[in-house]
Structures are given as C-alpha cells and as structure tokens.
Amino acid sequence: MLEMLAMRESMAASADRDTRRERERIGVGLTELDSGLQAIRVQIDTVAGQVSSLRHSLHPESPRHHEHPSVPPSGPGVSPGAPTPIVPTGVGWNAPQVIDVIVHQVSKATVALSLQRYLGNLDTVAGVEAREFAEGVLRMQITAHQPLTSGDLSSWTEGGSFTVLQMRPNVVELTLAGGV
Numbered sequence: 001m002l003e004m005l006a007m008r009e010s011m012a013a014s015a016d017r018d019t020r021r022e023r024e025r026i027g028v029g030l031t032e033l034d035s036g037l038q039a040i041r042v043q044i045d046t047v048a049g050q051v052s053s054l055r056h057s058l059h060p061e062s063p064r065h066h067e068h069p070s071v072p073p074s075g076p077g078v079s080p081g082a083p084t085p086i087v088p089t090g091v092g093w094n095a096p097q098v099i100d101v102i103v104h105q106v107s108k109a110t111v112a113l114s115l116q117r118y119l120g121n122l123d124t125v126a127g128v129e130a131r132e133f134a135e136g137v138l139r140m141q142i143t144a145h146q147p148l149t150s151g152d153l154s155s156w157t158e159g160g161s162f163t164v165l166q167m168r169p170n171v172v173e174l175t176l177a178g179g180v
Contacts (some may be wrong), residue, residue, distance in 0.1 A: 012092050038109035042130040043112050049120035049128050096143045097170060103138040104175040106159070111176070112138045114158040122152055148172050 101119070106112050113115050120128040124145045131139040142148070147169040153162075159176050166173040 013142055015045070038112075038133065039130075041109060041113060042116065042133060045116055045120075046127075046129050048116065093144075093146055096145055097147075099142040099148060099169070099172050100145055101138075101140040101148075102171070102173045103140075103162075104165075104173075105136050106133070106176060107136055107139045109133065111159045115156060116140060117146075118156045118158070122148075124148075124152075 103112075103115060106115075110129070113136070116128050116130055119125055119140070119142055121142075125142055126145065127143040129141045129143075131141055133139070135168045148167070150164055150167060153164070153172075153174070161177040163177065164172075164174055
C-alpha cells in the first residue's frame with residue numbers, strides 16, 4: 001500500500017513538472033508571437049503612412065510644404081532642463097533626405113506606433129519606415145523635405161515627456177522619461 005502511495009505521488013509530481021514545462025514552453029511561444037505581432041503592426045502602420053502620403057501627393061491643391069521655425073525644445077512633451085541640442089534651420093533640402101530617428105526607453109509598441117504615426121503626419125515628412133524595435137530602442141528612418149526641428153516634436157505628447165539627446169539634419173535621438 002505504501003509503495004502504491006509513493007508511486008502515485010511520484011506520478012503526480014512528474015505530471016506537475018511536465019505541466020509546468022509545457023506552460024513555460026507556451027509562455028515563451030506567446031512572447032515570441034507577441035513580439036512578431038508588434039513588428040507586423042509597425043510595418044502595417046508604415047505602409048498605411050506611405051499610402052496616406054501617396055494619396056496626399058495626388059491632391060496638389062493641398063500644400064505639403066511649409067517652413068517650420070527653428071525653436072529650442074519646449075512644450076508639453078519636452079522635459080524641463082533638457083539639454084539644448086543642435087537645432088537645424090527650417091530651410092528645405094533640394095531633394096528629400098533620410099533622417100535616422102532613434103528613441104530610447106520605449107517599452108510599449110503602442111508608444112512606438114504613436115510616434116511613427118505622428119511623424120508620418122508632419123507636412124515635411126514624405127514617409128516613415130520602422131527599422132527596429134528591440135530592447136526599448138525604436139529606430140526609424142524618415143524621408144523628409146527638410147530637417148526635423150524640436151518644434152516638430154513638441155506637439156507629440158502621447159509618449160509622455162522626452163529629452164532630446166541629439167538633433168542634427170540627418171539624425172534625431174530622444175529618450176522618453178520613465179521608459180513609457
């Protein structure tokens with residue numbers, strides 16, 4: 001009888017271990033799938049932004065270009081005491097240029113998508129392409145008719161406050177406060 005109870009307990013413990021391993025395997029699979037879905041969402045939003053941009057370019061009566069003044073960082077999205085970056089002038093380029101945008105401490109795909117949509121809707125931006133979103137760092141490439149300014153970014157508030165680390169004609173680098 002004791003031998004039967006010991007065997008039963010051993011079988012129950014083995015079943016518990018197997019169940020725990022299977023749950024861990026499923027959890028890892030779900031995490032991988034979720035990460036893949038986030039990447040797909042970013043890609044879909046990129047394509048939607050490109051389609052919107054192309055549709056917008058079909059309507060020449062709505063001007064796409066206006067000059068953005070060059071202003072130091074301020075407004076609801078910029079944290080107080082942020083270092084004053086090199087801010088490009090609002091002068092347009094002869095041809096569209098690629099701007100690399102790097103955003104640190106992005107912990108949610110919804111924040112990444114929000115910033116991507118926001119940038120894609122700027123008048124001077126012809127297209128936005130997400131390049132990578134991993135370990136809290138979002139990398140995008142923007143095709144624009146003129147450099148971004150801190151004024152362009154100051155209206156984006158969905159991601160909380162941010163600090164401009166670097167703002168050059170072809171590179172913009174930000175850090176979100178609190179890892180939103």
